[in-house]
Amino acid sequence: MSNFEFNHDIDMAWCPGCGNFPLRNILIKALTELQLDPTQVVFSSGIGQAAKMPQYVDASYFNGLHGRGLAVASAISAVNPKLTVIAEGGDGDMYGEGGNHLIHNIRRNPHLVHIVHNNMVYGLTKGQASPTSPIGLVTPLQLDGVYNQPINPMALALAMGATFVARGFSGDQEKTKELIKAAILHNGYAIIDIFHPCVTYNKVNTFAWYKSHTFWLDEAHPKTNKEAAMKLALDEERLACGILYQVEGKAYPQRHPFYQGNLTPFYQRKRDPKDIAKLFNKPKAHS
Amino acid sequence: MRESISIVLSGEAGQGLQTVEEFLVETLTQETYVFSSKEVMSRVRGGNNSVEIRVSNQPIQALRYTIDVLFLFNDHALERLLPRLTPQTIIYGEAPFLKSVPSQYKTKEVAFLDLGKQAGNRLYENTAMFGYIAGMIGASVENAKAIITKRFNKRGEDIVTGNLKAFDLGYDLGRQDPDRPKELKPTHFSPKKALTGNDVLSMGAVAGGVNYVAAYPMSPGTTLMTLLEEKSRDFEILVEQAEDEIAALNMVLGAWYAGARALTTTSGGGFALMTEAVSLSGITETPAVIHVAQRPGPATGLPTRTEQADLNLVLYAGHGEFPRMIFAPGRLEDGVEVMSRAFYMADKYQIPVFVLSDQYWLESMSQVDALDFNPKYLESFVVETKRDYQRYAFDKSGISPRGVPGFGLGYVKVDSDEHDEAGGITESFTMRVSMQDKRLHKFDLMKKDIMEPLISGSTKHENLVLSWGSTYGVIEEALDTHPEWDLTHLHFIQVYPLPESLKDIISKAKTIQVIENNATGQFANLIQMTYGVKVNQRILKYNGEPYHIDELITKMEATHE
Numbered sequence: 081m082s083n084f085e086f087n088h089d090i091d092m093a094w095c096p097g098c099g100n101f102p103l104r105n106i107l108i109k110a111l112t113e114l115q116l117d118p119t120q121v122v123f124s125s126g127i128g129q130a131a132k133m134p135q136y137v138d139a140s141y142f143n144g145l146h147g148r149g150l151a152v153a154s155a156i157s158a159v160n161p162k163l164t165v166i167a168e169g170g171d172g173d174m175y176g177e178g179g180n181h182l183i184h185n186i187r188r189n190p191h192l193v194h195i196v197h198n199n200m201v202y203g204l205t206k207g208q209a210s211p212t213s214p215i216g217l218v219t220p221l222q223l224d225g226v227y228n229q230p231i232n233p234m235a236l237a238l239a240m241g242a243t244f245v246a247r248g249f250s251g252d253q254e255k256t257k258e259l260i261k262a263a264i265l266h267n268g269y270a271i272i273d274i275f276h277p278c279v280t281y282n283k284v285n286t287f288a289w290y291k292s293h294t295f296w297l298d299e300a301h302p303k304t305n306k307e308a309a310m311k312l313a314l315d316e317e318r319l320a321c322g323i324l325y326q327v328e329g330k331a332y333p334q335r336h337p338f339y340q341g342n343l344t345p346f347y348q349r350k351r352d353p354k355d356i357a358k359l360f361n362k363p364k365a366h367s
Numbered sequence: 368m369r370e371s372i373s374i375v376l377s378g379e380a381g382q383g384l385q386t387v388e389e390f391l392v393e394t395l396t397q398e399t400y401v402f403s404s405k406e407v408m409s410r411v412r413g414g415n416n417s418v419e420i421r422v423s424n425q426p427i428q429a430l431r432y433t434i435d436v437l438f439l440f441n442d443h444a445l446e447r448l449l450p451r452l453t454p455q456t457i458i459y460g461e462a463p464f465l466k467s468v469p470s471q472y473k474t475k476e477v478a479f480l481d482l483g484k485q486a487g488n489r490l491y492e493n494t495a496m497f498g499y500i501a502g503m504i505g506a507s508v509e510n511a512k513a514i515i516t517k518r519f520n521k522r523g524e525d526i527v528t529g530n531l532k533a534f535d536l537g538y539d540l541g542r543q544d545p546d547r548p549k550e551l552k553p554t555h556f557s558p559k560k561a562l563t564g565n566d567v568l569s570m571g572a573v574a575g576g577v578n579y580v581a582a583y584p585m586s587p588g589t590t591l592m593t594l595l596e597e598k599s600r601d602f603e604i605l606v607e608q609a610e611d612e613i614a615a616l617n618m619v620l621g622a623w624y625a626g627a628r629a630l631t632t633t634s635g636g637g638f639a640l641m642t643e644a645v646s647l648s649g650i651t652e653t654p655a656v657i658h659v660a661q662r663p664g665p666a667t668g669l670p671t672r673t674e675q676a677d678l679n680l681v682l683y684a685g686h687g688e689f690p691r692m693i694f695a696p697g698r699l700e701d702g703v704e705v706m707s708r709a710f711y712m713a714d715k716y717q718i719p720v721f722v723l724s725d726q727y728w729l730e731s732m733s734q735v736d737a738l739d740f741n742p743k744y745l746e747s748f749v750v751e752t753k754r755d756y757q758r759y760a761f762d763k764s765g766i767s768p769r770g771v772p773g774f775g776l777g778y779v780k781v782d783s784d785e786h787d788e789a790g791g792i793t794e795s796f797t798m799r800v801s802m803q804d805k806r807l808h809k810f811d812l813m814k815k816d817i818m819e820p821l822i823s824g825s826t827k828h829e830n831l832v833l834s835w836g837s838t839y840g841v842i843e844e845a846l847d848t849h850p851e852w853d854l855t856h857l858h859f860i861q862v863y864p865l866p867e868s869l870k871d872i873i874s875k876a877k878t879i880q881v882i883e884n885n886a887t888g889q890f891a892n893l894i895q896m897t898y899g900v901k902v903n904q905r906i907l908k909y910n911g912e913p914y915h916i917d918e919l920i921t922k923m924e925a926t927h928e
Contacts, residue, residue, distance in 0.1 A: 093792075122772045124621065127783075135792055140772035140779045142624050143792075144617065145647050151614040155621030155629075156772070158605060159579060163625070163773050184610035338605040346578055347626030347749055347771050349603055353742040356574050359598070360738050363566055 083112045084121075084138050092136055094129060099199060099250040099276025099287075104136055106253050107195075110260040111137075121164045124153035126178065128204050130170035130197035147177025154181075154190040154332070160345035161333045164264055165192040172202050175211040175231050182233075186240040186269055191331045193263045194271045196233065197250075199278035200285045207281035217284055233273045234313035234324055238306060243329040244270035245309065247321045249294050251276070251287055255321070262323060268331035275319070290319075297322030369848060371423035372548045373431040374500060377448055378440025379413050383493040388418045390497045390514060392732050395422060396561035397510045399552055402427045402840070404731035406912065409586075409670040415447050422504060424551040428698070428733045428840025432915035435548060436503070438496060439464040457546055459499075477540065486533035487525075494530045495537035502541025505550040511538075559736055564729040564837075567699045567738065568658065568722065569594035571706025572630055573602050574740035575656075576747075579627035580606045581618035585637040586670055587726040588660035592632050612637040616644035620653045624781060626749060626771035628710050632658040635677040636666065642684040645719050649689025651781045652759070652767065652806065654713035654720070658706075661725040663911050672911030673727035675836055676885040681721050682863055682893070690809045693721045693863040696728065697821070697839030699735040701860050705818075711744040712816060716809050717769055723862070725884070727913035728837035752777030757788040761801070765808050810864065818861035819868065825855045831876045833902075835859040835890050838882055841914045845923055852927055854880075862890065865897045873898045880904040880926065884913060 085108055094100045111121060123134035127146035134141035144152050153167035167174075174182060174196045185194075201219070202208045208221040212233070216225040237245045244266040248256035256274060263270035275294065277287045297320055302308050309325035333339045374391075376384045388403050395401040400423045408414035419430050434451045439460035445467055452458075458465065458474045465474045477499060483492035494515065501511050512531055519527045541547065568591050582592045596606040605627075609615035615631045622629035633641065638659045648655045659681055663674035681693055692712050694705035702724075709720040752770035756777025759767045767788075772779045780790025785802060787793045821839070824832070824846045832854045834842050839858050846856055855876075857869070873879065873894070879902045881891035886909035891902040906922050908914055 119776060119778065120773055122625075122779075132792070134780075138778065141781065141790075142621060142651070143780075143782045143784065144620070144651070145643055145783060148613065148617040148644070151609075151617040152621035152624070155579070155581065155618035155627075156625040158607070159622045159625035159627040160771075160773050180610050181614055184614070188607075336605065336607075338599065338603070345626060345773060346622075346628075347747075347774050349578060351573075351576050351578070351602065351745055353740075353745065355602065356740055356742075359570060359573055359601075360740060363560065363562055363570055363738070 084108045084118050086136075086138050090136055093132055095280050097279040098129070099278070100130060100133065100197065102250045102253055103197060103274060103276060104133060106250070106257045107133070107260060108137060110257045110264070114261055114264060116164055116264075120162065121166070122156055124156060124165065124167045125149045126169045126173040128170040128173045130168065131173055133168050147173055148181065149173065150178055150181040150185050150194060153192050154185050154188060157190045157192045158332060158336075160347070161191055161339075161343040162345060166195060167192055168195040169197070170203070170210075171196060171198045171200065171212045172210045175233055179211070182236075183240060186237060186242045189243065189268045189329060189331050189335065191268055191333060192270075193260070194269065195260070196271070196273050197276055198233070198273050199276050199282055201278050201282040203278055203281060214284065217282070219281070232313060232316070233271070235310060237271050238310050238313055238325055242271055242325070243268050243327050244323070245313070245325040246270070246272045246323045247319070248272055248274040249276065249290055249321050250274060251290060252296065252321065255296055259323065262326075266326065268329050293317070294319045294321050297324070369423065369425045370549070370551050371421055371427060371431065372435045372504065372551060373433065374420045374422070374436045374438070375417055375434045375448065375451070376420070376438045376440065377415065377417040377444035380407060380410060380416050381412050382440045384416060384418045384440065387493050387497050387500075388420060388732070390494075390511070390518075391420050391500060392561045393514050394501060394506050394511045396734055397558045398507055399556060400424065400426050400734065401561065402429065402731065402733050404430050404727060404913070407671045415444055417448060422551055424553045426734070427844060429844050429916045430841075430913060432917050438500070442467060473546070475544070475546065479537070482536045482540075483533050485536055487529040491529050491533035494533040498534035498537025499541035501534070502538035503544055503547040505552070508538060557736065559734040560738065561732050561734050562699055563732050564696065564699070564702055564724055565590040565594055567702030568696075568706045568724065568729070569598065570738065571703040571740070572710070573598060574703060574744060575707035575710030576628040576745045577630050577656075577710065578602075578604050579619070579622040579629040580604060580631070581609045581615045581622070581629065582632045583609050583612045583615050583637055585634045587662055587729050588632040588634045588637065588658060590729065591658055591660070595630075612640040613644065616641040616655065616657065617647070619655050620644060620648055620651070623654045624771065624779070626774065628714070630656045630658065632660065634660045634662050635664050635680060638677070638680065638684070643686075646685030646687055646689070647783050648719040649685055649687060649691070649806070650783055650785070652717040652769070653781065654717050656709045656713050656720050656722070658722045658724065660729055661723065663909070669911040671726065673725045673837075673913050674885055674909060674911065675725055675838070675883050676889065676909070678723065678862065678889040678893070681723055688803070689718070689806055690716065690813065691719050691721065691863065692716075692813065692861065693723055694818075694860060695723045695836035695862050697836055697858055697860060699733055700738060703738050703740055705860060707740055707744040711746065714748045715816075716813055717766060718809060723836065725837050733840065749774070751775040752779065758790045759786055759788045759802065761788060761805060765805070765812050767805070813864060814867065817864055817866045819866055821858040821860065823856045825853045827853065828855045828872050828875070829877045830854050831873065831879045832856045833859070833879060833881045833890070833894060834883065835862050838884060838914060841916055841919050842882055844916050845919050849920065849923070852923070859890075862893070865893070870898055873900055878903045880906065882906040882914075882919070885909055
């Protein structure tokens with residue numbers, strides 16, 4: 081069994097010093113430590129530098145459209161609930177273009193992990209503001225600084241009723257890796273917003289900035305307490321990392337009446353022509 | 368000789384027009400030829416809606432503009448229908464509903480409400496009306512009562528008895544009506560099934576193996592989703608209401624990728640939102656089945672009306688160049704065939720396949736002797752992957768075998784960027800050309816699977832009438848009643864790609880006429896482009912209604928003067 085690492089050189093499209101490199105190491109370690117079978121792991125991503133992650137991990141993937149990684153991922157996990165499904169992308173991809181899918185998949189609670197690389201800026205389109213850029217950030221497009229209120233993904237996820245809400249930082253590899261493992265083991269939708277620096281376009285939210293503005297929750301944090309979690313999520317001065325909130329809940333396969341406890345992947349479900357023939361004899365419900 | 372009666376019911380949404388329609392059509396389909404269609408306003412309650420039930424002694428699948436018999440359900444049900452009245456039209460209704468009828472028209476008061484009350488409940492008034500109409504046209508009492516009983520059985524014996532009594536009261540009056548129309552009974556007739564386009568598409572989807580549906584509600588595309596939800600327990604179909612159409616088609620692609628046979632259904636506006644994902648289906652070679660139920664645009668247009676104006680949208684949707692197939696059902700059996708075939712072709716060629724219907728076709732009830740399905744369309748083309756599996760391998764068959772994640776030892780790597788055989792992003796110009804050639808080569812492979820059009824009328828093939836989709840029935844009737852026109856009718860069920868085999872007929876024809884339910888002649892343009900010919904005449908209609916037989920004959924006659 082492969083350990084998700086390639087056995088050949090790959091030319092990664094990230095800038096030297098990019099936070100995506102340590103994130104890749106973290107991800108591969110988390111998957112390996114959980115002893116997952118790579119043929120049972122699927123990534124779904126959109127467009128952006130973060131969305132290229134699946135290219136550099138040896139597992140199946142669907143690298144689709146900008147913003148749509150979560151929509152595709154939720155269908156993959158619905159059709160084969162036995163797979164480990166990871167939707168991964170950046171803040172622009174997942175919070176901007178894909179904002180509607182974020183809101184509604186929290187409602188749907190699909191069994192998948194949602195990893196968002198949050199560097200508070202656009203990379204692949206060259207430095208414009210992202211939905212998480214702080215007010216005042218000067219960019220090639222926001223010459224006088226960002227004037228729109230940034231999205232608060234943790235508070236949003238909590239308000240929508242997500243059952244696993246966590247924040248990591250690529251500078252704290254060991255702890256962030258443990259978050260990913262916990263998210264994979266969680267039943268239902270698990271969001272991890274991971275801070276990491278963009279060395280090319282964000283000169284404000286640097287490695288040092290994240291270091292000094294974040295702290296890690298310890299065992300004392302009551303992670304099943306939504307009010308406590310919301311208080312942490314709303315604190316934009318001291319940014320809490322760790323599992324802000326986690327409770328048991330019914331995931332999509334336990335909610336949707338289709339399954340009735342049967343998680344057989346769709347490719348194994350076959351339709352019997354004899355049943356179709358019955359429908360053709362009596363096509364109307366009341367006939 | 369072909370004769371018909373057009374019976375129209377007119378009232379508000381929620382007044383029970385549809386119940387009377389279903390009772391009548393289901394009764395009559397046991398004994399004669401019948402076709403019905405409704406036109407409704409875009410509102411939940413009130414307004415004015417109408418249903419036409421057309422009865423004939425010969426097969427029909429078309430409406431008539433002029434009304435023979437009109438039933439009013441309220442005092443404001445006439446105004447919109449005035450242009451459709453003739454001096455022969457007889458208008459029925461409760462006394463107050465007839466007050467506004469201009470004096471030149473014949474009216475006849477019938478107290479349906481009282482008949483309902485006499486039978487035990489005012490709610491039985493519609494069943495009394497059903498009885499009256501059944502009596503007028505001489506429908507079988509036995510058939511009618513069997514249908515009433517079946518419909519109300521679950522609600523208890525009293526309700527069944529009451530409705531049967533109301534039927535009898537109405538029937539006796541209708542039977543004694545001195546103005547009742549001549550009875551039209553075919554000499555030979557075997558009972559038929561009466562179904563809507565929506566019914567047959569849902570059956571076709573089941574026969575094509577659908578097991579995942581993601582869609583966002585939009586008239587008139589929603590009913591298909593509802594009918595599949597109703598079948599979801601019996602056939603293991605997962606139905607999910609998506610947050611928007613963008614999600615719907617992306618979810619459908621994710622579902623096919625993971626091993627489902629997935630469908631989305633929408634109308635033009637919703638489909639416009641899906642176009643980026645159509646392109647994604649193209650480059651990732653992920654199958655998709657997309658039902659687009661046309662209604663008049665642009666934008667919100669006429670939400671509850673009909674049109675055939677989204678052919679260009681579906682034909683050109685999605686950036687870049689990639690193969691696709693488009694079907695447009697005309698007869699009921701076409702609905703089953705193309706919807707099940709769509710799943711098979713999508714799977715076989717790894718392309719987006721469209722079923723392009725319209726409001727009129729979906730919501731009309733027409734007849735069929737029996738419907739059958741082809742079990743071949745259940746065949747899956749998914750392969751079990753080996754360790755060295757490459758999703759986009761250059762296979763000698765021309766199509767890269769499609770694996771699904773979790774089935775086999777390989778990885779299934781799918782990319783919206785241009786990719787290499789393994790599915791990794793590439794910017795190699797050589798690889799780009801090879802991959803694009805591989806995808807476009809499917810156009811050649813698909814040629815052996817293109818459906819030929821239905822051909823009828825003159826065997827001389829000199830003067831052609833071309834059409835597609837829902838106009839089949841009305842054009843067939845026009846040609847059938849006017850053999851002197853000497854026209855050959857080519858009706859396309861597959862509208863893209865078009866068969867090369869027709870090049871001969873089309874290029875040798877003296878005249879080509881194209882009849883469409885749109886304003887510009889989109890199919891005519893496609894014919895010109897495909898076959899390099901000039902279409903001589905376009906007959907077009909775009910007011911939001913389907914063609915009526917009398918209207919179409921007048922338009923076609925004008926072209927023969």
